[in-house]
Amino acid sequence: MKRDVKAIVKQMTLEEKAGMCSGKDFWHLKSVERLGIPEVMVSDGPHGLRKQAEEADHLGINESIKAVCFPTACATACSFDRDLLFEMGQRIGDECQAENLSVILGPAVNIKRSPLCGRNFEYFSEDPYLASQMAAAHIKGVQSKNVGTSIKHFAANNQEHRRMSSSSEVDERTLREIYLSAFETAIKEGKPDTVMCSYNKINGEFASENHWLLTEVLRDEWGFDGYVMSDWGAVNDRVKGLKAGLELEMPGSGGHTDQEIVNAVKNGELEESVLDTAVERILNIVFKFTDGRQEGKFDKEDDHKLAAKVAEESMVLLKNEGILPLPKEGKKIAFIGKFAKNPRFQGGGSSHINSFKITSALDAVKDITEVTYAQGYDIHEDKTDEALLAEAVQAAKEADIAVIFAGLPDLFESEGYDRTHMRMPNCQNELISKIAEVQENTVVVLHNGSPVEMPWADQVKGILEAYLCGQAAGQAEVNLLFGIANPCGKLAETIPYKLSDNPSYLNFPGDGQTVEYKEGVFVGYRYYDTKEMPVRYPFGYGLSYTTFAYSDLQVSSQEIKDTDTLKVSLKVKNTGNCAGKEIVQLYVADKTGAAIRPVKELKNFVKVFLNPGEEKTVEMELDKRSFAWYCTAIHDWYAATGDYEILAAASSKDIRLRKTVHVTATAEIPMKIHMNTTVSELLENPRTREVIQGMTGSLLEHMGGTSEEKADAASEAISPEMSLKMLENSPLRSFRSFMGMTTEEIQELIVKLQKAADGEE
Ligand code: BGC
Numbered sequence: 001m002k003r004d005v006k007a008i009v010k011q012m013t014l015e016e017k018a019g020m021c022s023g024k025d026f027w028h029l030k031s032v033e034r035l036g037i038p039e040v041m042v043s044d045g046p047h048g049l050r051k052q053a054e055e056a057d058h059l060g061i062n063e064s065i066k067a068v069c070f071p072t073a074c075a076t077a078c079s080f081d082r083d084l085l086f087e088m089g090q091r092i093g094d095e096c097q098a099e100n101l102s103v104i105l106g107p108a109v110n111i112k113r114s115p116l117c118g119r120n121f122e123y124f125s126e127d128p129y130l131a132s133q134m135a136a137a138h139i140k141g142v143q144s145k146n147v148g149t150s151i152k153h154f155a156a157n158n159q160e161h162r163r164m165s166s167s168s169e170v171d172e173r174t175l176r177e178i179y180l181s182a183f184e185t186a187i188k189e190g191k192p193d194t195v196m197c198s199y200n201k202i203n204g205e206f207a208s209e210n211h212w213l214l215t216e217v218l219r220d221e222w223g224f225d226g227y228v229m230s231d232w233g234a235v236n237d238r239v240k241g242l243k244a245g246l247e248l249e250m251p252g253s254g255g256h257t258d259q260e261i262v263n264a265v266k267n268g269e270l271e272e273s274v275l276d277t278a279v280e281r282i283l284n285i286v287f288k289f290t291d292g293r294q295e296g297k298f299d300k301e302d303d304h305k306l307a308a309k310v311a312e313e314s315m316v317l318l319k320n321e322g323i324l325p326l327p328k329e330g331k332k333i334a335f336i337g338k339f340a341k342n343p344r345f346q347g348g349g350s351s352h353i354n355s356f357k358i359t360s361a362l363d364a365v366k367d368i369t370e371v372t373y374a375q376g377y378d379i380h381e382d383k384t385d386e387a388l389l390a391e392a393v394q395a396a397k398e399a400d401i402a403v404i405f406a407g408l409p410d411l412f413e414s415e416g417y418d419r420t421h422m423r424m425p426n427c428q429n430e431l432i433s434k435i436a437e438v439q440e441n442t443v444v445v446l447h448n449g450s451p452v453e454m455p456w457a458d459q460v461k462g463i464l465e466a467y468l469c470g471q472a473a474g475q476a477e478v479n480l481l482f483g484i485a486n487p488c489g490k491l492a493e494t495i496p497y498k499l500s501d502n503p504s505y506l507n508f509p510g511d512g513q514t515v516e517y518k519e520g521v522f523v524g525y526r527y528y529d530t531k532e533m534p535v536r537y538p539f540g541y542g543l544s545y546t547t548f549a550y551s552d553l554q555v556s557s558q559e560i561k562d563t564d565t566l567k568v569s570l571k572v573k574n575t576g577n578c579a580g581k582e583i584v585q586l587y588v589a590d591k592t593g594a595a596i597r598p599v600k601e602l603k604n605f606v607k608v609f610l611n612p613g614e615e616k617t618v619e620m621e622l623d624k625r626s627f628a629w630y631c632t633a634i635h636d637w638y639a640a641t642g643d644y645e646i647l648a649a650a651s652s653k654d655i656r657l658r659k660t661v662h663v664t665a666t667a668e669i670p671m672k673i674h675m676n677t678t679v680s681e682l683l684e685n686p687r688t689r690e691v692i693q694g695m696t697g698s699l700l701e702h703m704g705g706t707s708e709e710k711a712d713a714a715s716e717a718i719s720p721e722m723s724l725k726m727l728e729n730s731p732l733r734s735f736r737s738f739m740g741m742t743t744e745e746i747q748e749l750i751v752k753l754q755k756a757a758d759g760e761e
Helices: 005-011 014-020 073-079 082-099 128-143 172-179 181-190 211-221 238-244 256-266 272-291 300-314 361-365 386-398 426-438 473-481 525-530 679-684 686-702 708-714 720-728 732-738 743-757
Strands: 042-044 103-105 148-154 167-169 194-197 227-230 316-320 333-336 371-374 401-407 442-447 462-465 514-516 548-555 559-561 566-574 580-590 601-610 615-622 629-631 636-638 642-651 654-664
Touching: 005 272, 014 256, 014 272, 073 082, 073 128, 073 300, 082 103, 082 128, 082 300, 128 148, 128 172, 128 181, 128 601, 148 181, 148 211, 148 272, 172 181, 172 629, 194 211, 211 238, 227 272, 238 256, 238 272, 256 272, 300 473, 333 361, 333 386, 361 371, 361 473, 371 386, 386 426, 401 426, 426 442, 442 473, 462 473, 548 580, 548 642, 548 654, 566 580, 566 601, 566 642, 566 654, 580 615, 601 615, 679 686, 679 720, 686 720, 686 732, 686 743, 732 743
Parallel strands: 042 103, 103 148, 148 194, 167 514, 194 227, 333 371, 333 401, 401 442, 442 462, 559 654
Antiparallel strands: 316 462, 548 566, 566 615, 580 601, 580 642, 629 636, 642 654
16 A cells, blocks of 8 residues: 555644654654654664563663574674575564564674674674675665664764764764764665664764764765664753754653744744655655555564574684584583573673573583583682682583583673773683693683683684574574584684774773774774784684685676676685685785775675585676775765775685776866975876976976986985985975975966866866
């Protein structure tokens, strides 16, 4: 049924319209019975349902319905699997239909700027392309069931410290390339019904009242046509927010801000048409849900199985010195650590799900073999419990293999506050070291939402990064440890050796009022790789029980225009003896020198399943955006003319194949010549080069670089090459001092050069 929403809005009173722009309560939008506008509910999100039937809150404090907790985004991003995220989204969409939820609040695509952000577990990656791909697939999956999503938190909300008041100070190029980019691509490809604006300010303006962000960028440039809702309590000035493009305030304000809107219309401060448009946008999405209701299915057991599968595809095998997979018989195995029995599988706060069941590794292993168990450490306080430690060391000694289930306790990371360091609890580090001393066959399984330092990494033979992998995490861990499944996740973030290696280290979390993103576009591997810095485990890295060989990298053309799409293909072969999946990454390295850029950036990836000995050709595409950087001079993406390397890689530090392509730019950055334009800038532009080259001889002469006697006399002090280099750094202004030119002559020269630059001469 096609509704005439405009006609409905026309019939609404001013008060009804203002009322539509804020929630009825914590989770519902308002209804207007006389016009057939139904009440709809929204709910967290993102990796399962946190539907609160009774007492409501936004921090996961009060009980919600029993549901299924799928792996969190820090884990699912490591799957690099668009189809998997789509499938998980579909399932969540089904659950929403069954529970009558019109919008599920997520996915969350904020970039992991620092390992310390308390909410990193809910975010996908340090890389905007990967985050955008995972988010777009999740959105498409949920929305295929006619349930809305709310991509969040828009934007530059990369820490919890003072998240409701601090201003993220970010230059436009960095915003565009890193912090907005994940949203942009996910919104363009996934078309979410709603966007949730963040709490923080961006360059001094609250996201909730930022016209540039919510209207110029989001709607005018990206074509978003759903509605924007506030994060819970993110509204500062309601009327300003509405004008900026914030349609819905959540939760409800008890009518206060509705009245402010009414007053603003009455006193002429707010045009009623702005309100009408906002209500239309909200109603479009409300009716999209209610008119397209589908039969929902919430088969919890079935969804639990999917949660286990997603977890299996997401966990990352970081180290394996011949210890994994574990034997199913013939060896005594000890499972050590509280998380073997009670896994940490989700983070605290608004995404916290009331799981209907939890499968621990100890539960799951029962189907495979017998293990001994020792708790090892306490999760409530970071203090070694000598009795638990002794018992665990003894269990490890008596076994042939020890598997330690370790990680961050709830208190160490959560929504609402950041971590202050990157360490695991001391008592757990001590436990791992002490066990490794007595048991050479030690494996560590990690449960954490963000990287941890691993001082014991060299002492153990295996490390499985399980992240926070949902309520079936234990099942996936056991399947991977015993080789029932083959690990196929790769890191969606870099694990540095220590916190101070991280590029945001000196500027995180800021002074409380502002946080300056001084590292610019050099976030994550963009920094570590450009600095050639060693890291514990690089972005895109992960092991398998088999091995893969890459060959035959082909490109559809070695010369393209920036408007062309380049097709890239290569062969991948499973060279080991078990079936497995490989994530092939495609990075682009800009060799043009036109801008300061990271040495490489991820621009596509594919995950491919291969039987032993099997070889497949995989194909990927690159377009203008894959080569471009954001040029603020032209307010657009720009790929300079020149060479670019296409890198087919198994991780950001494991480049297997390379190929160079030449890109010709069809756009141009206009050159504005002035008194302080330098000779080198003029030499770089082919049009001005001709003019200035004709002058370099006499310029050098003036500088004492070419005439023979002078050169002889000065050769000891300054060679002709040195003069030329110095000349290159001279601005036109200096021609007055060193060339005897008058200001008028220089100005004439500028006119001539400008004409050349504009192609007029
Ligand atoms: C969080 C959002 C969440 C909302 C509702 C806020 O505190 O930042 O991500 O969707 O609460 O619970």
